[in-house]
Amino acid sequence: MTIAIPSLKVETRTRASSVSRLIALAVLALGLAAPFLVSRGAVQDLFFILTMLVLAQSWNLLAGYAGLISVGQQVFVGFGAYAMFGAVILFGIDPIPAILIAGVLSALLAIPTAFFTFRLYGPYFAIGTWVVAEVVRLLLAQWKTLGGGTGTSLPREAVRDMAGVGLLRDLFGMKPAQASDAITYWLALILAAATIGFIYRLLRSKQGLGLAAVRDNEQAARAVGVDARRMKAMVYLATAFMTGLAGALIYVQKARISPDAAFSVTDWTAYVIFIVVIGGIGTIEGPILGVILFFLLQNLLADYGSWYLLMLGLAGILTMLFAPRGLWGAFSDRTGIQLFPVRRTLVGGPSVHQGGSSHG
Amino acid sequence: MTILDTIVQGVLLGGLYALFAAGLSLVFGIMRLVNLAHGDLIVLAAFLILVLVNGLGLNPFLAVLIVMPLMFIAGYALQAVLLNRTLGKDVLPPLLVTFGLSIVLQNALLEGFSADSRRISAGALETASINLGAVTIGLMPLMAFLSAVAVIVGLNLLIYRTALGRAFRATSDDPVTAGLMGIRPRQVFAVATGLAMAVVAIAALYLGTRANFDPTAGPARLIYAFEAVIIGGLGSLWGTLAGGVILGVAQTLGAAVNPEWQILSGHLAFLAVLLIRPRGLFPRAVD
Amino acid sequence: MTALLETKGLKAFYGDFQALFGVDITVAEGETIAIIGANGAGKTTLMRALSGVLTNAPDSVFCRGEAVGALAAPDILARGIAMVSEGRRLFPSLTVEENLMIGAYGKRRGAWTLATVYDLFPILKERRANPATALSGGQQQMVAIGRALMANPDVLLCDEISLGLAPVVVRDIYAAFPRIRESGAAIVIVEQDIGQALKVANRVYCMMEGRITLSGRPEALSRAAIHAAYFGAQSHDHS
Numbered sequence: 016m017t018i019a020i021p022s023l024k025v026e027t028r029t030r031a032s033s034v035s036r037l038i039a040l041a042v043l044a045l046g047l048a049a050p051f052l053v054s055r056g057a058v059q060d061l062f063f064i065l066t067m068l069v070l071a072q073s074w075n076l077l078a079g080y081a082g083l084i085s086v087g088q089q090v091f092v093g094f095g096a097y098a099m100f101g102a103v104i105l106f107g108i109d110p111i112p113a114i115l116i117a118g119v120l121s122a123l124l125a126i127p128t129a130f131f132t133f134r135l136y137g138p139y140f141a142i143g144t145w146v147v148a149e150v151v152r153l154l155l156a157q158w159k160t161l162g163g164g165t166g167t168s169l170p171r172e173a174v175r176d177m178a179g180v181g182l183l184r185d186l187f188g189m190k191p192a193q194a195s196d197a198i199t200y201w202l203a204l205i206l207a208a209a210t211i212g213f214i215y216r217l218l219r220s221k222q223g224l225g226l227a228a229v230r231d232n233e234q235a236a237r238a239v240g241v242d243a244r245r246m247k248a249m250v251y252l253a254t255a256f257m258t259g260l261a262g263a264l265i266y267v268q269k270a271r272i273s274p275d276a277a278f279s280v281t282d283w284t285a286y287v288i289f290i291v292v293i294g295g296i297g298t299i300e301g302p303i304l305g306v307i308l309f310f311l312l313q314n315l316l317a318d319y320g321s322w323y324l325l326m327l328g329l330a331g332i333l334t335m336l337f338a339p340r341g342l343w344g345a346f347s348d349r350t351g352i353q354l355f356p357v358r359r360t361l362v363g364g365p366s367v368h369q370g371g372s373s374h375g
Numbered sequence: 376m377t378i379l380d381t382i383v384q385g386v387l388l389g390g391l392y393a394l395f396a397a398g399l400s401l402v403f404g405i406m407r408l409v410n411l412a413h414g415d416l417i418v419l420a421a422f423l424i425l426v427l428v429n430g431l432g433l434n435p436f437l438a439v440l441i442v443m444p445l446m447f448i449a450g451y452a453l454q455a456v457l458l459n460r461t462l463g464k465d466v467l468p469p470l471l472v473t474f475g476l477s478i479v480l481q482n483a484l485l486e487g488f489s490a491d492s493r494r495i496s497a498g499a500l501e502t503a504s505i506n507l508g509a510v511t512i513g514l515m516p517l518m519a520f521l522s523a524v525a526v527i528v529g530l531n532l533l534i535y536r537t538a539l540g541r542a543f544r545a546t547s548d549d550p551v552t553a554g555l556m557g558i559r560p561r562q563v564f565a566v567a568t569g570l571a572m573a574v575v576a577i578a579a580l581y582l583g584t585r586a587n588f589d590p591t592a593g594p595a596r597l598i599y600a601f602e603a604v605i606i607g608g609l610g611s612l613w614g615t616l617a618g619g620v621i622l623g624v625a626q627t628l629g630a631a632v633n634p635e636w637q638i639l640s641g642h643l644a645f646l647a648v649l650l651i652r653p654r655g656l657f658p659r660a661v662d
Numbered sequence: 663m664t665a666l667l668e669t670k671g672l673k674a675f676y677g678d679f680q681a682l683f684g685v686d687i688t689v690a691e692g693e694t695i696a697i698i699g700a701n702g703a704g705k706t707t708l709m710r711a712l713s714g715v716l717t718n719a720p721d722s723v724f725c726r727g728e729a730v731g732a733l734a735a736p737d738i739l740a741r742g743i744a745m746v747s748e749g750r751r752l753f754p755s756l757t758v759e760e761n762l763m764i765g766a767y768g769k770r771r772g773a774w775t776l777a778t779v780y781d782l783f784p785i786l787k788e789r790r791a792n793p794a795t796a797l798s799g800g801q802q803q804m805v806a807i808g809r810a811l812m813a814n815p816d817v818l819l820c821d822e823i824s825l826g827l828a829p830v831v832v833r834d835i836y837a838a839f840p841r842i843r844e845s846g847a848a849i850v851i852v853e854q855d856i857g858q859a860l861k862v863a864n865r866v867y868c869m870m871e872g873r874i875t876l877s878g879r880p881e882a883l884s885r886a887a888i889h890a891a892y893f894g895a896q897s898h899d900h901s
């Protein structure tokens with residue numbers, strides 16, 4: 016199989032994408048204004064949606080584009096959160112720079128974890144990432160200064176005096192709690208926009224093309240000079256950074272941490288996987304659609320407890336079996352609409368059908 | 376407790392981990408499939424045994440004989456209906472489907488049995504032990520270990536001495552050519568998963584009698600099983616037993632130093648092996 | 663009379679690529695057929711369609727009059743059609759003897775047993791406990807043929823059994839064919855070695871670019887006609 020690189024350059028910007036660019040700007044502008052337009056509860060809901068979106072986009076990049084199926088991304092949420100707590104509690108750093116520090120430390124943590132997990136073949140990589148997450152959780156549970164196994168809270172004044180709170184109070188007369196909600200929300204909005212922007216640009220770049228080639232056929236990609244391992248390692252580090260930032264940000268808002276919550280497989284990996292799978296893995300639109308659906312479902316079915324998760328799991332299985340590219344993929348295949356056109360592979364390339372034969 | 380005693384307890388615990396792992400190892404060897412719901416299926420089997428023991432007053436050993444064929448059928452159906460559809464070059468579908476299954480099973484068990492911790496009562500056997508001076512060997516842990524050995528001997532006989540075992544190996548080598556021999560790979564896969572689930576039923580008996588379990592206990596069992604497989608090296612069931620023993624000993628030694636370190640020291644032993652021998656301690660020569 | 667094995671207008675595709683364009687062949691009871699053709703002519707594709715590896719030509723393959731084009735390999739085998747695949751495709755995890763035994767997995771009883779296969783290829787008995795892939799190329803080919811015979815087929819399909827083997831070794835392997843024929847099986851051999859093919863066959867088909875370009879009894883075919891059917895039209899000049 017050859018990869019027809021020249022023919023893949025055409026058609027990256029569609030009419031829909033120009034429209035979606037305008038829509039994106041409008042949404043962003045509206046989003047920035049939200050704290051002045053809607054209630055504090057709604058701002059918190061939006062915060063939740065945006066941070067889940069960041070996690071979903073990161074996991075999608077990792078699994079859907081780089082083929083690294085991790086069920087241990089909670090390690091970076093938890094570690095990012097703990098790093099932020101550490102910076103604030105131990106060094107008295109303001110929470111907002113502490114978030115950045117947490118992101119950087121998460122990316123650094125990804126170096127040793129990649130060193131271990133990249134030794135494991137395909138499916139075992141998944142469980143390997145999980146083990147690593149467990150190890151980090153158990154280690155942090157030993158850190159008594161940060162509350163050990165039971166956890167701890169951010170000092171009240173750390174959040175109340177967070178950078179920008181004073182400004183918002185002076186300018187708009189916001190109460191500290193309201194102001195800190197607004198600030199974390201804006202950060203989440205920026206982070207989500209930056210994450211999507213980064214992934215979009217990455218996928219449209221030469222590296223992104225290499226990534227698609229690796230996913231479609233690792234051998235062939237290697238033959239045309241794509242260093243699959245390096246690509247994957249890069250993506251792994253980048254997602255660790257994004258996930259760590261998101262984790263830290265989430266826990267600035269929660270202001271209370273414990274190892275079990277910060278490293279929860281359900282909250283930070285299972286939900287994220289279902290968001291991506293149901294929305295549409297391997298597309299940028301999928302996680303956006305998925306996270307909106309997820310939020311609606313959660314509000315609708317939150318009272319049903321484990322039934323809710325059970326149904327989410329079933330929906331994930333059914334999607335994987337019958338619409339493996341998710342709701343957005345099914346929609347996009349039918350209508351040809353792409354809001355973030357990065358799929359330019361296969362145009363002019365040879366199509367490989369499974370003729371029921373791997374014999375040749 | 377002497378260090379010798381600690382090590383012996385670890386070895387016996389390793390037998391339990393090998394029981395967790397044998398099915399995982401078998402299925403991976405034949406179809407390169409990693410079932411992320413493996414641990415939850417162990418817990419499911421434990422609840423089935425519990426129901427028979429508490430509900431019908433059956434002896435747990437009798438109950439496991441009933442649960443084994445049930446789990447075989449469940450495994451066969453699971454593979455035939457669900458997992459066979461996910462097999463292919465792409466590792467994503469089987470992983471995500473079994474991950475979904477894991478969540479479904481956990482929450483179904485939560486609905487059915489609540490989040491309470493349960494235990495299967497084995498009566499007087501629970502406390503029975505053999506006193507060897509410095510070392511005291513509990514009868515149940517010993518039986519778990521011996522069961523692991525028996526399961527591995529049995530599976531190896533099956534794999535290397537029977538027509539079905541040849542079909543397993545042939546299908547693992549080359550499913551298309553196996554088809555030309557009259558082997559139906561999908562059926563072979565279903566039988567393999569069925570067998571793995573029958574072994575899971577045995578593992579469940581010792582899981583449930585040894586300690587408390589609840590509907591969310593599955594993932595940790597999956598991780599122990601996985602660690603035993605990787606430490607031992609892919610493709611060898613005896614390696615898996617050795618891997619389980621190393622994991623068990625690491626855990627009991629860690630716990631002897633500080634009870635909080637039990638699980639952590641098992642994980643660290645696993646990472647150390649991964650670091651020094653990425654292919655495990657006893658990898659199969661051909662792979 | 664219905665043929666033992668027959669294709670009518672068989673087409674085959676790999677994705678969008680068409681490999682066979684309406685192939686008609688028949689195989690009668692006890693016959694030896696040779697299919698010759700250059701690399702890429704579609705011979706292996708034809709064999710895959712006959713053996714159930716390819717299953718997407720439901721109305722084009724017939725076994726004793728029954729449409730079998732959609733049946734999977736095990737069902738085809740159950741109807742008495744066994745194949746020696748191109749490249750032998752032994753199971754590396756199995757010993758020589760286990761490779762032979764797995765040939766009988768389909769449980770068709772008949773003249774071929776471990777004993778008679780060892781009788782046909784005595785060297786295999788000596789090497790029976792070795793891993794199959796530890797044998798020489800010629801011996802591996804014997805295992806592959808023996809493995810297919812263990813199913814006691816009515817039709818034995820052999821795809822390029824001489825490929826990559828030294829001429830002496832090829833001769834040894836072909837020396838077994840009279841005995842295979844005696845057992846009553848029809849044989850379909852695919853060969854690029856035209857000389858070898860013409861020697862053993864009752865009937866020859868020549869393929870080029872997914873089509874049958876010539877067929878007939880070997881003695882009735884002129885070298886020029888074969889040459890033209892094998893390589894293409896320009897060889898008309900020679901005749």
Ligand SMILES: Nc1ncnc2c1ncn2[C@@H]1O[C@H](COP(=O)(O)OP(=O)(O)O)[C@@H](O)[C@H]1O
Nearest residue numbers: 375676681699700701702703704705706707708
């Ligand atoms: N698995 C496959 N996928 C795509 N094309 C194939 C495949 N197998 C064979 N072909 C193509 O089909 C044609 C016929 O191949 P084949 O039947 O193997 O020819 P032969 O056996 O005569 O050499 C060739 O052009 C080959 O490239």
Ligand SMILES: [Mg+2]
Nearest residue numbers: 705706748822
């Ligand atoms: Mg060929």
